Amino acid sequence: MGRRGARDESDFRSRPSKRGSRPRTKRRPSHEDAVTAMVTGVDRGRYTLLVPDAGEPDGGRGGPGGVPSSSGTVVLAMKARELVRTRVVVGDRVDVVGDVTGEEGTLARIVRIAERSSVLRRTADDDDPYERIVVANADRLVVVTALADPPPRTGMIDRCVVAAYDAGMDVLLCLTKADLASPDELRALYEPLGVEVVVTRAAPTPESGDTRAGDSASAGTDAASARAARTGGEALTLDPASVEEVRGLLRGRTSVLVGHSGVGKSTLINALVPTAGRATGDVNDVTGRGRHTSTSAVALALPAGPEDAGPETGHDGWVIDTPGVRSFGLAHVEVAHLLHAFEDLDEAAAECPRGCTHQADAPDCALDEWVGAAPDDDTRASRALRLASFRRLLASRTGTTPREG
Ligand SMILES: Nc1nc2c(ncn2[C@@H]2O[C@H](COP(=O)(O)OP(=O)(O)OP(=O)(O)O)[C@@H](O)[C@H]2O)c(=O)[nH]1
Ligand SMILES: [Zn+2]
Numbered sequence: 001m002g003r004r005g006a007r008d009e010s011d012f013r014s015r016p017s018k019r020g021s022r023p024r025t026k027r028r029p030s031h032e033d034a035v036t037a038m039v040t041g042v043d044r045g046r047y048t049l050l051v052p053d054a055g056e057p058d059g060g061r062g063g064p065g066g067v068p069s070s071s072g073t074v075v076l077a078m079k080a081r082e083l084v085r086t087r088v089v090v091g092d093r094v095d096v097v098g099d100v101t102g103e104e105g106t107l108a109r110i111v112r113i114a115e116r117s118s119v120l121r122r123t124a125d126d127d128d129p130y131e132r133i134v135v136a137n138a139d140r141l142v143v144v145t146a147l148a149d150p151p152p153r154t155g156m157i158d159r160c161v162v163a164a165y166d167a168g169m170d171v172l173l174c175l176t177k178a179d180l181a182s183p184d185e186l187r188a189l190y191e192p193l194g195v196e197v198v199v200t201r202a203a204p205t206p207e208s209g210d211t212r213a214g215d216s217a218s219a220g221t222d223a224a225s226a227r228a229a230r231t232g233g234e235a236l237t238l239d240p241a242s243v244e245e246v247r248g249l250l251r252g253r254t255s256v257l258v259g260h261s262g263v264g265k266s267t268l269i270n271a272l273v274p275t276a277g278r279a280t281g282d283v284n285d286v287t288g289r290g291r292h293t294s295t296s297a298v299a300l301a302l303p304a305g306p307e308d309a310g311p312e313t314g315h316d317g318w319v320i321d322t323p324g325v326r327s328f329g330l331a332h333v334e335v336a337h338l339l340h341a342f343e344d345l346d347e348a349a350a351e352c353p354r355g356c357t358h359q360a361d362a363p364d365c366a367l368d369e370w371v372g373a374a375p376d377d378d379t380r381a382s383r384a385l386r387l388a389s390f391r392r393l394l395a396s397r398t399g400t401t402p403r404e405g
C-alpha cells in the first residue's frame with residue numbers, strides 16, 4: 001500500500017472478505033492453549049476482553065465477518081512482548097493466554113490478533129500526527145446527526161460516508177431530535193447514496209409544540225423530559241418506537257457510532273443499552289456544542305430487546321461508542337475503492353479513459369454517458385442524482401485532507 005504509517009501500526013489493510021480468514025504471515029509461538037476473545041475496551045495498555053462462554057459456535061468468534069458472541073467472561077489483559085509494535089483496538093479478535101478467569105487482580109496476555117475484516121481510521125490531529133485505526137471488524141458505521149441543535153453539517157456526514165465505504169462498512173444515518181426539525185431534506189440527500197436513514201426523537205409530550213414548559217407541580221415525566229430537551233440537564237426520554245427502530249437496524253451487527261458532541265449520541269446509546277451509563281452533556285448555549293464527557297472507544301453488547309422485555313432476551317450485536325473521534329482520515333482513500341461501494345457506477349466507469357478522475361470536469365467520463373444513456377426520464381433523473389452524490393463524496397475526499405504524492 002506504500003502509505004506512511006506509525007511505527008506501531010501493523011494495520012494491514014484488507015478488503016472485507018466473506019471467505020475464510022487467512023492466517024497472518026509472520027510465524028509466532030503457537031500458544032496452543034490460547035482462547036479467542038473480543039477487545040471491548042482499551043485504556044492505557046490494558047485491554048478489556050470478552051471471552052465467550054465455552055460451547056459458543058466457533059468459539060464465540062462468530063466466523064469471518066460474523067458477530068462475536070456478547071455473553072461470556074470479562075477479562076483484563078495486556079499485550080505479549082511480541083506485540084509491542086502492534087496496535088490492538090476495540091473490535092479486534094485476539095487470542096489470549098494466561099489467567100482468563102476474569103477474577104479481580106488477574107491479567108491475561110494477548111498473543112495474537114486475527115486478521116481484520118474492516119478497519120476504521122480517524123484523522124491525525126494536533127496531539128497525534130498519525131492516522132490511527134480506531135475500530136476493527138465493524139460492519140456498519142452509524143453517523144449520528146442532530147436535525148437541529150446543533151445544526152447538521154453535510155460535509156461531515158459525507159466524510160463519514162466516504163470513510164465507511166472505504167473501510168468496507170455500510171452506513172446508517174441516524175437523524176436525532178426530529179422533534180425539533182424535519183428529516184426530509186437530509187433523507188433525500190443521503191438515500192441516493194445507498195445510506196439507510198433512521199430517525200429518532202424525544203418522547204412526545206401532551207404539550208409538544210408548546211415552547212413553554214408546563215407547571216412543574218402538575219407536569220408529568222414527559223413534560224419534564226421535554227423541558228430537559230430544551231434546557232439540557234435531566235436525562236431526556238426518547239420516543240421508544242424510534243429507539244426500537246434503531247435497535248432493529250443494529251441487531252446482529254457490529255456497529256460503530258460516531259457523531260459530534262451534543263447530537264444526542266449518548267442519549268441514544270443509553271436508550272439502546274440501559275446499562276451503558278454513557279454520560280450525557282448539555283448543549284452549550286453559546287457554542288451550540290455539547291461537552292465531551294468521555295474519551296475512549298468502548299464496545300457495548302446490544303440487548304436484543306428493550307429493557308422491560310426481560311433479561312432472558314439476551315444480546316444481539318455490538319454497539320461501539322467512539323467519544324474521542326472527531327473526524328476520519330481520507331488521505332488514503334482511493335477513488336477506485338470508493339467506487340466499489342456503488343455497483344452501478346463502478347460498472348459504468350469501466351468505460352472511462354485511463355486515469356479518469358470521474359469528477360465533474362473529467363473529460364469523457366463514462367459516468368456522464370451513463371446518465372445520458374438512461375432509457376427514460378425517471379431513470380435519467382435518478383442516475384443524475386446518484387452521480388452528483390457520488391461526485392460530492394469524491395470532492396469531500398480531496399477537499400479537506402492533504403494528499404500525498
Ligand atoms: N429535543 C431533543 N433533544 C435531545 C434528543 N436527544 C438528545 N437530546 C439532548 O441533546 C443534548 C445532548 O445529548 P447527548 O446525548 O449528551 O449528546 P452526545 O452526542 O452524547 O454529546 P457528548 O456527550 O457531548 O458527546 C442533551 O441535552 C439531550 O437531552 C432528542 O431526540 N430531542
Ligand atoms: Zn470517469
